[in-house]
Amino acid sequence: MRRFDMPLGRKIGFLVAGGLVLLFALFGLLGVRLADDNAKRTADERLAVARLTVSFLDIEIAEQFEQLERAAAMAAGATDDVGDQRHILRDLLVSPEPFVASVFLTDRSGRLIWAEPPDSSDPGADLSAYAHVREPLATGARYASTVHGMGYGGHPTVVLAVPVPGYDGVPIGVVGAAIDPRHPALHSLIAATSQLGETGHAELVDQAGQVIVSSEPGRELGPAEHPGFFRGLQALNASGVGVTEPIGDEDPAERGQRHVMAFVPMVNAQWGLLLGGSEAEFLASTNRWLGQIALSGGLSLLVALGLVWATTRSVVRPVRVLTLASARIAAGDLATPVPRIGEGEVGALAEAFDEMRRDLSQAVEALAVEKSRYQGIVSSMADATFTTDARCRITEFNPAAEALTGRRAADVLGRPCHQAIELADARGSRVCQTNCALHPTAPLVSLAATKEVIKRRDGRPVPVATTRSAIRDLSGTAIGVVHVLRDVSADEEVSRLKDEFLATVSHELRTPLGFIKGYATTLLLPDGPRDEETTRRCLQVIVDASDELRDLVDNLLDMSRIGARALSIEPRPIRLAPIVRTAVEFARMRLRGRRLRDTVSSHLPLVAADARRVQQVLNNLLENALKYAPEGGTITVEAEARDGEIVVCVADQGPGIPVEDREGLFERFHRGKTARTQQIGGTGLGLAICKGIVEAHGGRIWCESPAPGRPAGEPPGAMLCFTLPIAPPNGRASRRKVRSAT
Structure with missing residues (x-):
């Protein structure tokens, strides 16, 4: 039946051609992966732009909140003088960045005391129904409102409000500022973030999903685009990038299109920035890149196939001779020389084969001597030592290893190490999965011992200090491992008790010692307290911390007495x-x-x-x-x-x-x-x-x-x-x- 076999030249041609086709497929797959990475990188860039913009917005909102809180603190100290309160609040309207359109002050019941400039509410009006008044009074915390059209001329407005602190910590009023989102600095910042393409747009949305400011005119006060994308992220206060659902009839110009959007929530307000653009524009460069890869790859494949077909015909006969010679060497025939046949690279290959045959014969003899020397060293070692080959099968098992594991060498030789030797690291993971010296990145010699646990044949776990060294050939490839195990049961117990004791006691001593040190240092400062009440309070803290230290020492002494019976x-x-x-x-x-x-x-x-x-x-x-x-x-x-x-x-x-x-x-x-x-x-x-x-x-x-x-x-x-x-x-x-x- 051999006369019907495919000729060697054609077989080589088909095999090489198949390899080239596979290489082209892998090249194409790599191109797709690179394109995906490019798309992901672009999406990450949009998210980074959104995060940078939000950080600027957060800084502005934080500064406004801090200015309001300073005004609230000063207003709290001037509760009996409306004139002083009015002067304090007017300062908010003359800041270097005039984001504030108006300010107001209410009492603890939510009634308006004063506003500048005056709006539709008269002094004494009940504003407690508004969230920006009700929430600071109830929670004692900052509050940023949703956007509404209550500004002058029906323009969009948001309100930042903070409680006025009372002497007992209970709010006695609210100071608030109406912020105009149309301020050029804020609007230009939002508009600048949308310049990521022809279809790029950006919107700042509030906690109700309404638009505070948008890069597209006329979007303010309306519902934000793509609520199905960002509402879940907003509820979780999380950032994200994703593809939206196809646009419906709400935007006839972009019906059926999907957008790639990034959403980043703010820290100092329950708002978020929505940034993105058309998916088609987002993927345009990626699609062009994939087309170029396909074209260049196809042309390269055709040229390579022609070259393969031309060269295989001149290589077939010498290759057959070398194949027969290599088969003899593989069978153990190191005495028969390899015929010198062929020219150029093929002839050099035949000569290299014959030189390899001679070197291999010498190496086999040297290997026999080294093996005898190695077996003598391993057998005489006091530490448990065993070796494994490249397939993790045990090849040597010295007497010390038999004593440590309770297993005979005859029972484990030839078996995979993970079946015959049960070794786990400190986390309980099998060592073969975590510390294998056959890993390509493992060092040639592991000088540092690792702590592991070996399970004896009788089921008793024994802690060991393990040192592993990879056995490598001349090319650096790992072909086996030497494992040296030392029983550290006693050392492990002593170390565990010491660490446990030191960690616990150190943690409990730190707090009272910190109080003693801090208050004693305060008393010793040149400008430290001199009045008797403050001094006694500091000394009482020191006494209490000393009592805590005494109790800890007493507990340790009692525990020591109990342990010693x-x-x-x-x-x-x-x-x-x-x-x-x-x-x-x-x-x-x-x-x-x-x-x-x-x-x-x-x-x-x-x-x-x-x-x-x-x-x-x-x-x-x-x-x-x-x-x-x-x-x-x-x-x-x-x-x-x-x-x-x-x-x-x-x-x-x-x-x-x-x-x-x-x-x-x-x-x-x-x-x-x-x-x-x-x-x-x-x-x-x-x-x-x-x-x-x-x-x-x-x-x-x-x-x-x-x-x-x-x-x-x-x-x-x-x-x-x-x-x-x-x-x-x-x-x-x-x-x-x-x-x-x-």
Whole structure:
């Protein structure tokens, strides 16, 4: 059947032609990608122009707001003198950039006190129905209105308004300024942004989707174009570039066309800039570029096919001879020389083949010697060492590796490393996917050890310090990897405990130390406070911060004693109710809008406990509840006698404790998901100390979430409970130490 095979020359011609066609296709695809990139870059440029324009507009609006707030502050100090207020507000109308068309002042009820120049509203008129008066009074914040035609002559106008601050922080009025969007500086800025093509246009739109100012005359006060494109971005306060829906009958001149638009929201007002132009104009240069690529590529393909057809006929016979010679070399025949056949490049190729055969024969002999030397070194190494080939299959596995992994060399040789050796990095990702030394960008030798975890055959994880080096050929291509693993279990545990301790303590020390340093420095300044009240206030802050440091040090010492099983308590018969009342009164000073309810009866049996330590537990539990209880929520302290012991519970109405956080809730340095996500302060020692103290009394401590009795649809809350033994009838109790470390 071989006589029906396609001739070699024709086969080479077809293969090369197919390669050229494929190359042309790839070239065309590259051209399309470049065209797409060009279009994206143009769109990004429009977005950048829009952002730059918005930044200028934001600066102007911010300056107007700041000027209004300065005027409001001065007007607040001149509440009894209308003349002074009028002089202050007139200054807004003579600024270097006269954007302000008029100004007004209202009282706390929204009634007009004064306006300049006078408009249709007389002094005393009720303006509270207007959003630019109502919103600053209600929120105490800046407000930028929608555009309306209430200016002189029905021209578009927007109002910037700020509250007049009272002594108690409650607004006592509103100062506002009517801004004329037709000001030449503002209008020319919008018009300039639209000069991105023949169809380019730009509009500044308000929060209701109406046009404040437009590069197209007559668009003001009307609905903005392309609301379906920008309303979603405006609601999210986000920037974006996109293609709009086809234009309908609202614009007969551009019916059916789509526009490429960019939208950028403002920061200091709920407005945004809409900028863009026709999609056809946007893509015109891209389409011309694609046409030129297709034409030049087609001509190049035709020329290349002709050259291939002419050259393949003279190459066929020498290539056949070299093919047979290469097949012998591939089969291991390094003794038979390669025939010298052909001229020019083909002859040089035949000579190179024969030289390669001789070099390969010498390299095989040298390789055998090197392999023997390498195997001796690897087998004698104390660290676990194994090697993998280019397909990640294990090729060597020394005795130290067998001891570390619990696997025999015979069981892993030839298997892929990700199946035989389970290695993961600190994030739990498989090492073969993250740290593979076969990656093209990997260094020749990795001197820095990486921290990883290896899973032994018995399932036990072992932390290791891993060093990997790529085995590369003379061309630099990675053909294998040497892995060296050192067991760092003990080092890892010591490092973890040190880092955990330092990070937690450093964070908690920084705040009180900062207060002490700041207020002490203030007192020592040459121009520092000299009156007794300010000095006492500064000293009180320093004392409070020092108490916080002392409490932190006491907690650390208590945690150290608990860990060393050396926490001493002095139990004696005591009443629980007075201790609870003391802790509750101390917590009331930090309620900050929360309610605290004490339901502990004074008729409970006596408990055998150390009063100071029990109050420490209650203080920690109430402090924990205060951190998580919402404003307006209630914290409840209750206790009851049950089965020979007193059960004390502290319940809050906060977000509750997730299931995954309950197991380690009372472990030292534990920080739950809620504390981390809401950035709630703490060292993670309070509940661990509570556990140590309660267990020292022979009691138990646990949590329940949701708290019992919480209605459906409300935050689940949490209830932390602990038990104390009821005092024996003889009233005796002995000093003892904690029996278990936390």
